[in-house]
Amino acid sequence: MKFFVDTADIEQxxxxxxxxxxxGVTTNPSLVAKTGGDFFEVVREICALxxxxxxxxxxxTDVDGMVDEGRxxxxxxxxxxxxxxxxxxxxxxxxxxxxxGTMVNVTLCFSANQALLAxxxxxxFISPFVGxxxxxxxxxxxxxxxxxxxxxxxxxxxxxxxxxxxxxPMHVLHAARLGADVCTIPPDVIRQLTKHALTDKGLDAFxxxxxxxxxxxxxxxxx
Ligand code: G3P
Numbered sequence: 001m002k003f004f005v006d007t008a009d010i011e012q013x014x015x016x017x018x019x020x021x022x023x024g025v026t027t028n029p030s031l032v033a034k035t036g037g038d039f040f041e042v043v044r045e046i047c048a049l050x051x052x053x054x055x056x057x058x059x060x061t062d063v064d065g066m067v068d069e070g071r072x073x074x075x076x077x078x079x080x081x082x083x084x085x086x087x088x089x090x091x092x093x094x095x096x097x098x099x100x101g102t103m104v105n106v107t108l109c110f111s112a113n114q115a116l117l118a119x120x121x122x123x124x125f126i127s128p129f130v131g132x133x134x135x136x137x138x139x140x141x142x143x144x145x146x147x148x149x150x151x152x153x154x155x156x157x158x159x160x161x162x163x164x165x166x167x168x169p170m171h172v173l174h175a176a177r178l179g180a181d182v183c184t185i186p187p188d189v190i191r192q193l194t195k196h197a198l199t200d201k202g203l204d205a206f207x208x209x210x211x212x213x214x215x216x217x218x219x220x221x222x223x
Contacts, residue, residue, distance in 0.1 A: 001176045004052070004184035006164065008032045010045050012187040017049050024052030026127070026164065026184040028083065028107070029059060040076060047077030053125075055105045057083035058093070066093035074102045081105045081124060086114045091121040098122040105162065112146040119151060119159040125182065129165035130175075140165070141174045148178055169193050 002023035005016050008031040016022050025046050032039050043056045054077070058069040070082040070093060081103035084090040094104045098121075105125040106118035110133060118126045128147060130140025144163055151157045160181035166172060169192050175183040185193075 001180055002052070002182040003190070004055075004162070004182055005190060006031070006166065006184040006186050008035045008037075008042050008046070009187070010035070010037075010042070010049070013046055013049050016187060016190060021190075022050055022052070024054060024079075024081075024182070024184075025050050026055040026083075026105070026162070028055075028057050043073065043076050043080065047079050050079070052079060053081040053103055053105075054079055055081045055083045055107075055125075057107065061085070061087070061089060063089040063092040063096070066090065067096045070097045070102065070104075071100065074100070083107045083127075086110075086118060091117055094118065094121040094123050098124070107164070110143070112143060112150055115147040115159075115161075116150055119154075119157045123159045125160045125162040127162045127164040127184070130163055130171055131165035131167040133165075134167070141171070141178070144175060144178050144180055148180065 003021055004024040004026050005013060005022055006026045008027040013025060032042055035042055047054045056073045058066045060066045060069050066084055066089060073082055074080050082097050083105045084093045085108045086106050094106055097104050103124040105127055106123040107127040109115050109126050109128040115126045115128060128143050133140035133143060147161050162182040162184060163175040163180045164184050166183060166185050166189060169189060172183050172185060172193060
């Protein structure tokens with residue numbers, strides 16, 4: 001499963017990119033607004049830090065506006081993926097931008113039928129929002145299972161399932177168990193993935209025992 005980070009925060013992206021674990025980035029207008037930066041500059045900087053797809057969302061809601069904005073954003077870097085909402089106009093814009101050869105991420109997906117439409121429109125990625133479904137008492141991961149099942153029924157579909165609105169390590173675990181193509185994860189949740197109380201406890205014990213030996217791995221002359 002590919003790991004994308006769901007943020008527009010350059011420092012967070014720089015730090016995570018240095019781990020070599022990052023396969024891409026997703027942004028949305030809310031995340032860009034949080035940075036307080038210029039949208040184009042933010043997208044350019046992110047694209048220079050990460051080789052994989054960087055999602056940048058259009059703000060227009062009509063097809064012509066979305067296509068114009070998408071084409072403008074696509075010129076910022078080769079690895080820009082244009083994010084369009086799952087509306088009729090969004091699906092038409094998806095088709096047009098894909099015909100240009102631009103990657104398209106269809107976002108705000110909350111049903112399997114919506115995901116089927118996005119695939120038929122040629123989307124590169126479909127972004128079902130699992131956390132927001134959980135928020136209203138529905139099962140976000142059940143939607144991921146349904147989309148993966150449906151896409152798996154048709155060899156002609158090559159849209160990647162990008163699990164979005166991820167809120168916890170359990171979402172990441174379930175996404176991987178279901179075989180999702182991509183999970184886009186907030187930076188704090190990515191960091192939580194390394195954590196286990198027994199890892200910390202075990203490391204403390206190993207280091208305490210090592211200190212007792214009085215040895216040094218690098219300084220072989222140490223007593
Ligand atoms: O990429 C979409 C995602 O950022 C939405 O997450 O937590 O605002 O539902 P959230």
